[in-house]
Amino acid sequence: MTGTIPLQYFLIISTLMFFTGIYGFLTRKNLITMLMSIELILNSVNINFVAFNRYLYPENLHGHFFSLIVIAVAAAEAAVAIAIIINIYRNFRSIDVDKVDEMKF
Amino acid sequence: MIDYTYTLLIPLIPLAVFLFTGLAGSKLKPQVSGLIGTTGLFAVTILSYLTAIRYFWTDHVAGTGYASMKAFEIQWLHLTEKLTINLGILLDPIAVMMLVVVSTVSFMVHIYSLGYMKGEKGFARFYTFLSLFTFSMLGLVLATNIFQMYIFWELVGVSSFLLIGFYYEKPSAVSASKKAFIVTRFADLGFLIGILMLSFMTETFDFRTLVSPTGPAMAQAGGATFLGLSAITWALIFVFMGGAGKSAMFPLHIWLPDAMEGPTPVSALIHAATMVVAGVYLVARLFPVYSLVAPDALHVVAWVGGISSLFAAIIACTQTDIKRVLAYSTMSQIGYMMLALGVSGYGGHDGLGFMAGNFHLFTHAMFKALLFLGAGAIIHAVHSNDMRDMGGLRKYLPITHITFLIACLTIAGIPPLSGFFSKDEILVAAFHHNMPLFIIEFAVAGLTAFYMFRLYYSIFWGKETHYHHTPHEAPATMTIPLLVLAFGSVFSGFLPFHNLVTSDGQPFETHIDYMVAVPSVLIGILGIVVATIMYRKVSGAPLKVSTGFGNFYTWAYHKFYMDEVYLFVTKKILFNLVSRPVAWFDRHIVDGFMNLIARVIERSAYLIKGFQSGRIQQYGYVFVSGTIVLVIIFIYIW
Amino acid sequence: MNILSLFVLIPVLTCVGIVFTKNMKQTRLVSAVGMSIQLILSGILVYLYLTERQAGNMAEMLFTYDALWFPTLNIHYTVGVDGISVAMIALTGIVVFAGIFASWKMEFLSREFFISLILLATGVFGFFISLDLFTMFLFYEIAVIPMYLLIGIWGSGPKEYSAMKLTLMLMGGSALLMVGLLGIYFYSAPAGGQLTWNLLEISKINIPIEMQRFLFPFTFIGFGILGALFPFHTWSPDGHASAPTAVSMLHAGVLMKLGGYGAFRVAIFLMPEAAQEQAWIFLILTSISVVYGAFGAIWQKDLKYINAYSSVSHCGLVLFAVLMMNQTAFNGAIIQMISHGLMTALFFALIGMIYGRTHTRMINEMGGLMKVMPFLGVVYVIAGLASLGLPGLSGFVAEMTIFFGAYQHTDTFHRILTIMATTSIVVTAVYILRVVGILLLGPIKNDHFLHLDDAKWYERLSTITLVLAIAAIGIAPLWLSDMINVSLAPIVNKITMAGFEFTSLF
């Protein structure tokens, strides 16, 4: 099984996801979309962990556990983030990230 | 060893008077301060005469030279292992001679001022300053080492400053005192540099060690050269610069005429008899060094003296302020003394110049003090300094007239008054050693007679001026000193100086050299005759003569524009081209640079504020690119 | 209790006492009592020191006390004095005492004023008694920082700007200093063993020459900034001009001495080889300071600026002498510090008193003050004469010792610089007499001045104290000079061991 798909493929996809996430974070104007981009980043990390674990260090499960925890934390993070975004919406009547620049310089 | 420790009292009495009147002066009645000062000086005079008599005659073993002795010495400060500054009292012929001069003139001036300064606001202050001056001058005279001399040299400078500026509410007095101090201070810088060099080479300050023919100074005769002169020659020229400043030698003389802004007794004491001859005294002190090690420096002394005496005599012929005429005359006479030292050799008859210089110093002190005090009496009577405001005063001021006339004859070198003897010796010395200088001095002798009698006639003869108040003779406190000094002027020429004050302490024989004496007396008489013709009665002759000289007269009248040159150098060059740019540079460049740093920091703070745009995405952008830059640095470059 | 620790303790207690005072009268009384005790204590210290030396105690430092503070960094609270520090402490005692009386009428926030002032004094005293580089630095900064408040709150003119500039420039100096001191610490045991901050122990070893080359400029300039080293002196004119009287007095009088003292005690003493190598650069700078400060003073119109530039010149002379690196010059430098401290304090006191009456410091607006305030006038003239180096007053002794010491240098370059530096005495005379002439003499320019009064008792007390000290040094300098000389011996030995050839050794 391990011979079929080389590890590099996973790494390439995860790296692509990582940078896509970053790209999304830097360019999307909607706060929710930005949050989704973060999730992309976190997922790319998960892929990494799992792939490394499976391919390189199958004798223990550090990578797997790590990715599980990351998923859980990501959920918590998303919850809080969305709560705050709602708050933003209440205050700014918008969730456009460029509007949220009252404090600067 | 004969005990001279009591001589310590000589400088200490004036010091005590100074401290007492200075601190308690405002509580005392003014006259009391005056009397205390005068009494103190009386004691000093007695002690000085006693010392002189003991030193020259009583304690002296006939047939031996006059040794120099340290009556007293304490350590004041030690600089290095070898260089120690001591304060003490050195007695040797010239010191004792100066002691007599200083105490006599100072005592006379103290008495005289009781009358002259009566009713002045700062009477007590005047006496305080006089005591300070007397203390400093005595300390200078009795100095055992060159550094002590420098210390008191500065102190006389400051006393002179205080006394010239005595009328401190008068701007001219203030600026004159300032000028005097600064010019002499500049000269003192030369003195200091001279001492620095001399002490570095010889590792001693002590006069006795310095002048000892086997001393360290003598070993320096060769040494490194700079511009063809050996180091010690330079050192001595620098030392002489100090002397030239104090003695108002060309071109450092400009302060002396202005110093006449001070009260007249001060001019008599400081600027005629004592302080101004300090330069001569200094050269005389170091004479063996000059003579044996650095003859080149001695040439400088001689020529500076000669030029100054001619220069001053010419100017004196044109001035109308009587005190200024006397001031230039002083400068001219000191030029004589310097010249005498400059042409002298060391030991025996070669040292004639040395003896003559000191002799002239002595007689000059008497007659010049007399002239100034006389001038003071005149000013006291007519309340003016300008000879054009005077005339025909002989009727009103008989005593002043007679004593003044005596002084004029003395300075003109008419035998058998004292001036004849001393001046004659100088001319003889010059005649034998340096012909060009002799010719100059010969001419100056004539000029001297001329301008003194010009002064004399303008004051006491000439036109009858109408005075607001009828001038009256001065009180006894002022006339007695005149008479005493007149006595001194007449008879001091008979003192056997060639036995007492010589370059090597050994007596030698002198005689009048008719080859020199006769012409010099004749030219003196010629000067008097010319003056008589021109000034005895009101006539157009002076005007004609002055126009005859044309520009030269104008130049001389304006003192050859020396003041202007100095003003140009100080105000225009030093102030405007150095000081002002320095101040500007400091404020704008140095300080500006510091402010610029602050400005740059502030400015850059504004420039980079765009990074903090308030937008999350830009923050993210910076974050990511920061990481990437670090990655590039540490993986690819590092 | 170690007598030296009292020098820090008494000011601190005085400050605490001031906190509990209710009004200005009590405040100044407490300050005056505290600082009088301090002055007496300084006198006692001088006496004890001299007796101890007389008794033959030739230890390098006397009255030492040592307490371990930060063991791991080997930081100690180490105090001890030699003749040099004793002299500086006495100076500080006198100036602070005079300063308290010069600010007798400080109405505005008087408690805060006196506390800051005494805090400053604490720093200075602490600096002079410290033998440990860390505590030395600590006290150094303690002394610097109250200046900001003192100038900023009670100053005049562009006080905020001046205060800021002064503080920042001095702190910039301590940036350099910090590097220097840390470097010294980490090379204090090149052969292995315990690193130390102790001055005496460091002096026993030789810091490697490469490090000296690196550290010496840091240390020297760091202290030099406080000592008004050209071109880092510009805080001084502004700072002095804006500061209130007592602060100018303390600052120019003692604080600037920290610079000279530190440059000498730390930079030169611990790193003689580098000092010797690099001296020429700093000698040129200090010679410039000396002459340049004097010329700068001529053109100023404000009394305080004149005095500030004059301080630049005189303090330049201190550093100049220190760099000449021989015993006589060192001695001269110390005497000059004391002398300048006294006379500049006197100057600032007088300027403050005159300003308090005429409400101007511009010399061309004043004139003829001698007539209305003879006491202040006479004292001003005395201060001026001291400054221009009149024999019988302290300035002369100091300058002459420096010039003669410096001229003993075997190198012609040094001797030429010495001669350059001597020219300053003429320029000094020019600006001092100019001020005296315009300010005190001549006719009275402003009728309003006719009604001014002369000095009050506290002002007299303040100035007379300083004048007496100036005259005492000027008339009998030998005891001071000897006291310093004995203590210079170890320092000179250290430098001599560094292979420096001396022409003057006792």
Place this chain on the structure above:
Amino acid sequence: MRHELSLVAIALILLVTDLMLKPSQKPRIIPVAVVLFSIHTILGFLPACEGILFGGMFRATALIGMMKNVLNVGVLIILLQSYTWIMKEENRDKMSEYFILMFSTLTGMYFMISSGDFLMFYLGLETATIPMAALAAYTHHQTKSAEAGVKLILSSALSSGILLFGLSLIYGSTGSIYFSDVAQLYSNAPMQVLAFLFFFSGMAFKISLVPFHLWTADVYEGSPINVTSYFSVISKGAASFILVLILYKVFFQLVYVWQDLLYIISVLTMVVGNLFALRQKNMKRFLAFSSIAQAGFILLGMIAGSQMGMTSVIYFVLVYIFSNLGAFGVVSAIEASTGKINMGDYDGLYHTNPKLSLLMMLSMFSLAGIPPVAGFFGKFFLFTSAASAGYYWLVFIAVLNATISLYYYLMVVKAMFINKTDTPIAKFRSDNMTRAGLILSGLGILVVGFWAQVYEFIFNLSVGLF
């Protein structure tokens, strides 16, 4: 583990108590929280057993206990100082949340500091961060507060994403997430350097090092003031602790990389922090930038890589807690009483509120590193550590920056003492709890420096690189 357990217990007690209190009785939660936390703080100083738990995921050593105690002291002061603010009407109904959220983040920090592997570390980090965002957005009716919350949560999510990516690479290259294993297996292969840099940038975000600092000022300004002080000292302190531990314990093979890295970053941080702080008028924003500059100084201690370095970092954080909380305490007292937050409002403060002004001045001097207050010692030891590793020029740059920072700290002093105004802040009296908080920080500022035992105690616990 005692720290964690008791803190969690406190949080739970508060949660339960809150349920039982009627709305009018809500303020009673405050004394309960404060008293409990004080007890917790004091208990923390008792000697605790050392050891490891969860198979090496959790470590407890005396050093780590000390770090937690340092944080506890800070939190206690913040709790005291927030009294006036939390008692405001608008906060009535969510009072206990403030405490509970704060204690949760603190628990997260405990775990983060105590972590023995990257998993625990990450978990602690997020436990510390996520409630913090909630705290930032605590006063949800204020736009600024909401903005602060969103900026914090999004930025920190990005940063932890990058950090995690780095961790995944570390795992990939070493096969372990345990610190001890990673340390053995690490080398300076490019990928490992890359992973380290990713990790570092995530940490740099927490300590707000330039260029990862941009969120700081906005979040600090927008958050309620006491939350800001929590961010600026506790969160920063905890992150510094774990960074220094991880750098020394895990990445010591990369020492030559991270020394250079810290060099660059610290210079950048000090300079940029100072330059921004120079122009600030809002006190919170001003303190935010000043705290960025202070973070740059902390790196000077880390760079030494020695026992002395670690000591100086911990010691500095302790001192910094006191000094910064002194400043924040004053700002918070004034804001709570008068609502004024600009530097211009402080003009003439000394004449109306001398004690506050004095405390503020002490804090400013302490932050600037002026003796005799503690900040001097803190900075001095940092510089000593850097110099011990031979970084003299870095020390020089740092002290120059300290001088620049002195400029703006003095601006505050100037406003209070020198500037004159017709409308100074009126005289007011803070409540006792706030005063206690202020006095505590003032005492800390005055005492910690001279009290050498503090430093020695920390030193004995600290460890070096090798």
